[in-house]
Amino acid sequence: MAGLGQTLGRAATWPLTLAARAVDPPLRAWQRRTGTGGMAAVFLAPNLLIFSVFVLVPLVLNFAYSMTGGTGILLGQRPFVGAEQYARLLECQDYTRPITCREDQFWTAVGNTAQFVIFQVSLMVVVSLITALILNRDIRGRSFFRAVFFFPVLLSPVVVGLIWRWILQRQGLLNLIMVKLGLEPEVWLNDRVYAFAATIGVSTWAHMGFYTLILLAGLQAIPRDLYEAAEMDATPPGRVFWRITLPLLGPNLAVVLVLALIRGVQIFDEAYVLTGGGPGTSTLYLTQYIYESGFASLLREPGLAAAASILMGAVLVVLTLIQLWLSRRAEGRKAR
Amino acid sequence: MKFTKTALAALAVAGLGTMAAAQTEIRVMWYSDGVEGEVMQDLLSRFEEMHPDIHVVLDNVAYQVTQEQLPVLLESGQGPDIARVAGVLKSASEHWLDLRPYVADADYWDANFGNRYDWMRPDGSDKMPGFMTQLTLTGGFANKTLFDQAGVPLPGEGATWDDWIAASKAVMESQGLPAAFAIDRSGHRISGPNASYGANYIAADGMPAPVDDGTMDFVARLVDWTNEGLMLPEVWVSAAGTTYRAAADDFINAQIPFYYSGSWQVANLSTKIGDAFDWVATGSPCGTAGCSGLAGGAGLVAIKYTQHPEEVAMVMDYLASEPVLREFTERTLFLPAHNGVVAAGGLNFQSDDPNVPPALAKFVAASGETLPLADALPAWKWSNAYYGALVTRVSQVMAGEISLDEARTLMDQDIADQVAAAAQ
Numbered sequence: 001m002a003g004l005g006q007t008l009g010r011a012a013t014w015p016l017t018l019a020a021r022a023v024d025p026p027l028r029a030w031q032r033r034t035g036t037g038g039m040a041a042v043f044l045a046p047n048l049l050i051f052s053v054f055v056l057v058p059l060v061l062n063f064a065y066s067m068t069g070g071t072g073i074l075l076g077q078r079p080f081v082g083a084e085q086y087a088r089l090l091e092c093q094d095y096t097r098p099i100t101c102r103e104d105q106f107w108t109a110v111g112n113t114a115q116f117v118i119f120q121v122s123l124m125v126v127v128s129l130i131t132a133l134i135l136n137r138d139i140r141g142r143s144f145f146r147a148v149f150f151f152p153v154l155l156s157p158v159v160v161g162l163i164w165r166w167i168l169q170r171q172g173l174l175n176l177i178m179v180k181l182g183l184e185p186e187v188w189l190n191d192r193v194y195a196f197a198a199t200i201g202v203s204t205w206a207h208m209g210f211y212t213l214i215l216l217a218g219l220q221a222i223p224r225d226l227y228e229a230a231e232m233d234a235t236p237p238g239r240v241f242w243r244i245t246l247p248l249l250g251p252n253l254a255v256v257l258v259l260a261l262i263r264g265v266q267i268f269d270e271a272y273v274l275t276g277g278g279p280g281t282s283t284l285y286l287t288q289y290i291y292e293s294g295f296a297s298l299l300r301e302p303g304l305a306a307a308a309s310i311l312m313g314a315v316l317v318v319l320t321l322i323q324l325w326l327s328r329r330a331e332g333r334k335a336r
Numbered sequence: 337m338k339f340t341k342t343a344l345a346a347l348a349v350a351g352l353g354t355m356a357a358a359q360t361e362i363r364v365m366w367y368s369d370g371v372e373g374e375v376m377q378d379l380l381s382r383f384e385e386m387h388p389d390i391h392v393v394l395d396n397v398a399y400q401v402t403q404e405q406l407p408v409l410l411e412s413g414q415g416p417d418i419a420r421v422a423g424v425l426k427s428a429s430e431h432w433l434d435l436r437p438y439v440a441d442a443d444y445w446d447a448n449f450g451n452r453y454d455w456m457r458p459d460g461s462d463k464m465p466g467f468m469t470q471l472t473l474t475g476g477f478a479n480k481t482l483f484d485q486a487g488v489p490l491p492g493e494g495a496t497w498d499d500w501i502a503a504s505k506a507v508m509e510s511q512g513l514p515a516a517f518a519i520d521r522s523g524h525r526i527s528g529p530n531a532s533y534g535a536n537y538i539a540a541d542g543m544p545a546p547v548d549d550g551t552m553d554f555v556a557r558l559v560d561w562t563n564e565g566l567m568l569p570e571v572w573v574s575a576a577g578t579t580y581r582a583a584a585d586d587f588i589n590a591q592i593p594f595y596y597s598g599s600w601q602v603a604n605l606s607t608k609i610g611d612a613f614d615w616v617a618t619g620s621p622c623g624t625a626g627c628s629g630l631a632g633g634a635g636l637v638a639i640k641y642t643q644h645p646e647e648v649a650m651v652m653d654y655l656a657s658e659p660v661l662r663e664f665t666e667r668t669l670f671l672p673a674h675n676g677v678v679a680a681g682g683l684n685f686q687s688d689d690p691n692v693p694p695a696l697a698k699f700v701a702a703s704g705e706t707l708p709l710a711d712a713l714p715a716w717k718w719s720n721a722y723y724g725a726l727v728t729r730v731s732q733v734m735a736g737e738i739s740l741d742e743a744r745t746l747m748d749q750d751i752a753d754q755v756a757a758a759a760q
Contacts, residue, residue, distance in 0.1 A: 296403075
């Protein structure tokens with residue numbers, strides 16, 4: 001039986017072995033000429049090529065589009081207008097009142113996105129942390145609950161949006177339950193506060209499994225002997241949490257915070273399907289504004305959409321730099 | 337024996353492959369409001385039987401795809417060979433193929449479809465871009481059963497929007513409904529009513545005119561009705577931007593007694609309502625200037641990036657032929673757009689639903705009441721700029737974000753921005 005297994009294993013890896021043998025001589029020759037530094041370039045090249053085609057080139061193209069005007073799609077058909085699209089987006093008499101801005105919907109979207117990020121990220125971190133703490137305990141059915149909390153992460157955002165839309169709409173599940181309980185039904189998605197809260201709640205529900213997993217990994221990496229020592233000293237549980245768990249979970253929390261921030265700024269699919277940006281523009285977020293300006297409005301303005309996405313990209317770059325800085329600082333502390 | 341069987345099978349496969357290779361594939365992008373996708377598939381199957389060298393693939397897509405994705409494809413020189421479009425019929429017209437050199441009988445096309453070419457070609461162009469598969473007219477539908485149950489008579493000829501909303505309100509209150517009426521979330525849909533209140537969108541030079549008192553008159557009513565809880569708020573309020581939302585499902589589910597949409601809903605309502613309740617088409621309620629709906633329709637156009645213009649023209653010739661278009665009209669319950677079919681009359685609409693014939697007759701009668709603005713809009717280049725600004729800003733007023741005066745200023749600004757962007 002073992003012989004059969006080995007034969008099958010060899011058969012499965014045979015093409016790889018053959019390919020490795022084929023590339024071995026030229027790679028050895030290359031290494032002799034360039035040293036190990038040259039080999040790094042060879043191994044990085046395929047990934048760099050894919051990254052260039054799907055990220056760098058579109059990024060450059062997007063920037064080029066942001067410097068053009070008109071309604072055409074092809075870059076060659078679009079006139080160069082310099083920074084006009086940026087000026088249009090940033091032209092404002094009073095930034096706290098979007099209606100005084102030339103592109104009022106852009107500033108409405110900026111304001112909505114900022115509020116969303118503040119509330120959603122706070123909620124996400126707290127809920128993920130609580131869930132991770134519970135799932136880290138020795139409770140009955142722990143594996144089942146871990147799978148349950150992770151399951152929404154596997155769903156398509158459109159499916160998530162639709163499920164919750166069916167729950168929250170006028171003739172939805174929630175109102176059905178309320179009527180059964182003798183309560184007045186509510187048009188949840190037609191109320192500014194409820195709709196905004198719904199986008200926060202639904203996106204937290206959809207993604208918390210991912211962040212819970214990161215925190216759970218962090219919790220499991222905390223040495224058990226620290227807890228045993230605290231137990232021997234009869235340290236109260238609250239003090240254990242604040243003095244042992246939270247400080248040692250710091251690096252994971254920083255990652256969760258920054259990833260959730262980035263994802264929060266990019267919010268689109270679930271919210272778009274759930275509320276369509278309404279009521280009015282109360283859940284119009286930046287990505288929807290970009291999508292509508294560039295693709296979905298009756299007369300498209302790709303230049304304006306590209307400029308808005310560059311500005312959003314700049315915010316994301318800042319957030320990513322913060323993440324890098326926090327990670328390095330955490331690594332530095334660990335090293336000390 | 338085994339060898340012979342294998343050899344025959346190989347030959348058969350090779351033969352099929354050769355046949356497939358010899359076939360020209362024509363792709364048609366098609367959206368449906370009702371049953372027309374099934375009817376079109378049936379008609380195309382017959383075409384394929386007559387032309388085994390042409391394989392026509394009907395790609396059924398959502399209406400939104402023809403509005404949002406098709407224009408992007410076209411701008412990059414891609415797209416299907418033929419498409420059925422409505423909202424971008426005029427705005428994307430530079431991408432339509434001029435069929436004149438390819439069709440079998442250009443005079444037949446000009447005689448039967450020529451009067452509406454301007455709806456689907458750039459201003460000043462003389463190309464033959466395609467044909468209207470049907471005409472549409474915006475208009476209302478009333479749930480007669482709900483009106484009867486409430487003991488409220490249906491408003492008669494010449495009834496105004498105020499009359500209709502008052503009657504629908506009485507039905508709503510009597511029957512415990514969530515709202516009295518709904519209008520699809522679309523600038524196109526409220527432009528007929530706007531015209532009825534004296535609106536004019538088109539300046540003397542053909543460019544967009546500033547938003548006028550006529551437009552604001554109906555818009556203000558619509559906002560008031562929404563604030564009073566008479567118009568179903570989910571349709572207009574609970575979305576941002578130019579997102580299209582129809583309220584047909586709310587009418588079909590008997591949640592509203594009055595629904596303003598258009599003639600293309602007849603087959604949809606007939607199919608989905610069945611005998612659940614009686615419904616009637618009402619035409620367009622009146623305003624201060626008239627009782628106008630807005631004409632329009634869907635056009636079948638050939639795309640100029642096709643690699644097979646001759647075969648595309650054969651498909652178009654077949655679908656535009658009088659017997660085929662007559663059958664399409666009778667089976668889809670659409671208003672005919674073929675002048676010969678209209679002139680010949682005697683259409684035998686294929687429906688057992690007793691609500692259908694009077695509904696279609698009502699729309700035909702209402703088509704004589706359209707005002708000049710409503711007749712001009714389908715061929716006007718800037719219609720979409722106006723529609724987009726209307727739907728975006730009116731929704732914001734309904735949601736309490738801006739005032740009517742602010743909306744008026746912002747609509748003028750939005751339209752000016754669109755004109756400026758298109759001029760670059």
